[in-house]
Amino acid sequence: MIIVIAGAIGAILGSFATVVAYRLPKGQSFMTGRSRCPSCDHLITAAENIPVVSYMLQRGRCRHCGANIPARYPLVELATGVLFALSAWRFGASIEAILFAALFWVLVVLTVIDLELRLLPNRIVYPAFIFGWAGLVLAAAASGEPSRLAAAALGALIFGGFFLLIALLVPAGLGGGDVKLAFVLGSFVGYLGAPGLVLVAMFLSFLFGALVGLAVMLATGGNRKMKVPFGPFLALGTVVSILAGQGILDAYLGRL
């Protein structure tokens, strides 16, 4: 039941994620002003704004002018809903479930922006670090495990420190946004289990990045100018590590 409710909340907030990802890089306010059709400027009504459902009922078209609505909208809503449901499944009814769902929401926004603009805005990454740590302190206090905060700090140092090192050694390799985001992600994953889960998250990020990078290189005939943003892989590696990292770690260590 709680998983279904979390999924529904996630789908609604996924709709808001699209708004933030679209407006924040342009410096527009996303707290005020209702959504409009980008083609005909028609105000989107509440009935047209039900996540995923409206898109399917309207067959992916604006009800007013018939313009195609990009599939990205329902996909982001669906992905956020699934991520919120998975957070509820992983953490149950707890502060952690809300905290990690919030992290997943931020990662959805960053993924959309990075794919579109090759950019991880400080205006999202800095607050994510500050509010993230406030949330981690709250969660550690509520669960009576203050030692987890030391693990979170260790995770930030490992994840962020490693990316900082790479950025210094290979300046063209990673963006500054990737390094800053790595400090945020290391804090969250470290809270759950440093250093093990942090290493899983880092390994998966590079694995996913390498696989997609290889696929893009093959598809474009080795055009090295085609740059793949790394933020989405950081996000994906971290999410998988948070949800299933312990199982992956146990399976790996069991085979040694």
Ligand SMILES: [Zn+2]
């Ligand atoms: Zn329209």
